[in-house]
Amino acid sequence: MTVHSLYILNKAGGLIYQRDFSNHINRLSSNDYLVLAGTFHSVHAITTRISPVPGSSGITTMETDNFALHCSQTLTGIKFLVISDLRQPMIDAILKMCYQLFADYVMKNPFYQIDMPVRCELFDINLAQYLQTIA
Amino acid sequence: MTIYNLYIFDRHCSCIFHRQWHGDLPEVTASSTTAATRLSPLATNSHEDNVKLVFGSVFSLRNMTQKLTLDGQTNAFVSFQTSKYKLHYYEPLSGIKMVMLTDPQCTNLKQVLQQIYAGLYVEFVVKNPLSPLEYLEGEQIDNEFFVAGLDLFVRGLPVFE
Numbered sequence: 001m002t003v004h005s006l007y008i009l010n011k012a013g014g015l016i017y018q019r020d021f022s023n024h025i026n027r028l029s030s031n032d033y034l035v036l037a038g039t040f041h042s043v044h045a046i047t048t049r050i051s052p053v054p055g056s057s058g059i060t061t062m063e064t065d066n067f068a069l070h071c072s073q074t075l076t077g078i079k080f081l082v083i084s085d086l087r088q089p090m091i092d093a094i095l096k097m098c099y100q101l102f103a104d105y106v107m108k109n110p111f112y113q114i115d116m117p118v119r120c121e122l123f124d125i126n127l128a129q130y131l132q133t134i135a
Numbered sequence: 136m137t138i139y140n141l142y143i144f145d146r147h148c149s150c151i152f153h154r155q156w157h158g159d160l161p162e163v164t165a166s167s168t169t170a171a172t173r174l175s176p177l178a179t180n181s182h183e184d185n186v187k188l189v190f191g192s193v194f195s196l197r198n199m200t201q202k203l204t205l206d207g208q209t210n211a212f213v214s215f216q217t218s219k220y221k222l223h224y225y226e227p228l229s230g231i232k233m234v235m236l237t238d239p240q241c242t243n244l245k246q247v248l249q250q251i252y253a254g255l256y257v258e259f260v261v262k263n264p265l266s267p268l269e270y271l272e273g274e275q276i277d278n279e280f281f282v283a284g285l286d287l288f289v290r291g292l293p294v295f296e
Contacts, residue, residue, distance in 0.1 A: 004205070024205045025203065025204075025205055026203070026204050028203075036199055036202065036203075039195050039198075039199055040199065043191075043192045043196055046191060046192045047192055047217055047222075048217070049185075049188055050188045050192065051219050051220050052139035052140060052219075052220055052236055053158050053219050056217045056218055057218040059217055060217055060218060061215065061216045062200075062214070062216075063214045063215070063243075064203075064211060064212050064213055065210050065211050065213060066204070066205045066208060066210050067203075067205060067210075083203070
């Protein structure tokens with residue numbers, strides 16, 4: 001049961017935060033991460049259109065052979081993506097807690113500019129602490 | 136539980152088969168024209184556009200999962216889920232792509248897609264000397280045995296209602 005990484009996307013699909021929490025997931029170049037975030041943002045928008053029944057949301061969960069990717073979009077358009085093991089429980093709580101930490105340590109930081117990459121030490125520390133408690 | 140659609144794409148990314156059992160195509164639903172979608176130019180996607188969007192999203196997610204691997208193992212895209220539907224994906228070694236849309240409560244359908252590929256597609260399409268090796272633009276699988284067999288198989292599944 002591991003959370004492998006967390007990505008935060010702003011409302012335009014730009015990557016504002018990326019961090020790996022396990023050594024198992026392979027590292028990509030920072031450019032690749034930006035491309036990945038942009039791709040996911042567009043696919044998220046497309047998936048609302050291909051729904052066979054009206055009124056669908058975008059992707060909430062994606063499964064692959066080895067991991068699952070969970071996405072939650074806030075009302076302000078920010079997306080939190082968590083890559084975890086396939087059997088990770090309480091994923092909704094984890095996403096919610098990430099948002100709470102983001103609100104507390106990033107949005108309430110007076111030096112943080114909206115939609116720009118997140119560089120807040122307190123956010124890093126508290127996020128790592130929280131994810132250690134659930135590991 | 137329901138099965139909505141099945142799409143089959145060939146190696147050249149064109150849709151060679153599509154069948155729908157449930158659900159409305161986006162352009163015929165009146166309630167999908169909410170305030171947000173009415174403003175968008177894509178609000179009325181035709182069937183062709185819909186097929187392209189399905190392929191586009193599957194193709195992008197497949198490439199994404201190939202990049203993100205754990206411990207260097209090969210990683211294949213299996214499915215994704217939204218609030219209203221679930222998309223299952225299976226790609227055999229021959230490079231065709233099979234996509235099935237069901238409702239979100241559905242369990243993993245990889246086995247079912249494998250069975251459709253091995254039991255129906257290979258038997259009735261690949262082994263048929265009259266079916267073309269490469270489908271032309273807009274050409275679709277029109278083999279009666281395949282269509283009838285698929286219908287029978289899908290309607291017999293426990294997840295089909």
